[in-house]
Amino acid sequence: MATSSHRYRVLARSGLPLDTVKLARYLIGKIVVRETPQGLLSGRIVETEAYPVGDAAGHAFRGETARTQTLFLSRGHAYVYLAYGTSYMLNVSSEAVGVGAGVLIRALEPLEGIETMQRNRHVKNLRDLARGPGRLAAALDIDRRLEGIDLCRKGSLWLARDLSGAPKVAASTRIGLSKEAHRILRFYIPGNRFVSGAKMLNR
DNA sequence: AGTGCGATTGACT
DNA sequence: GTCAATCGCACTA
Secondary structure (H helix, E strand, O other), X not given: OOOOHHHOOEOOHHHOOOOHHHHHHHOOXXXXXXXXXXXXXXXXXXXXXXXXXXXXXXXXXXXXXXOOHHHHOOOOEEEEEEEOOOEEEEEEEOOOOOOOOEEEXXXXXXXXXXXXHHHHHOOOOHHHOOEOHHHHHHHOOOOHHHOOOEOXXXXXXXXXXXXXXXXXXXXXXOOOOOOOOOOEEEEEOOOOOOOOOOHHHHO
């Protein structure tokens, strides 16, 4: 399977809801496309989390800093950071220019480039390739090189329309937080086997 | 300059 | 189920 990005249509920025929570829901079912020298990798988004304006758990909460400046770009830009010194997290900026907020992409259903993802992850099992934010970044070879990239423009990393219809979307509390742990800001496809987190939360 | 702490993962009891 | 690894960042002084 060589380059088949022609099957994908890039998401238009004007089509992205100008609201972090709505965008988190909107991105469920959309496609992440990663183009590398090794070939094209892609996956369907099955789980996201919103980190809206005013959220004490969000990295933009304390204002714009060197790390978080890309969260303040117009919606549809990549914010990539290293969590726990071990795992990169892929986020999508989600508000107007100068307003800091984002959506964390937490899990993908692998579509194309599965053999490359298996090499990147040193794991065979399809279910484990991109189930979890750190895992999906490793599978797609995403790190700080991609910080600030425009995800609404074809390139090394971008977002595409889903080919099938709108999936069912369920909501729950976010995973792994101490602050703002009660808020219902996680979205996922119920019953999907590529969703991370506790089973009870995924029904 | 030093400190505490994660939007996680994988290895292990 | 528990827990250490690992490091960039925000905050204190």
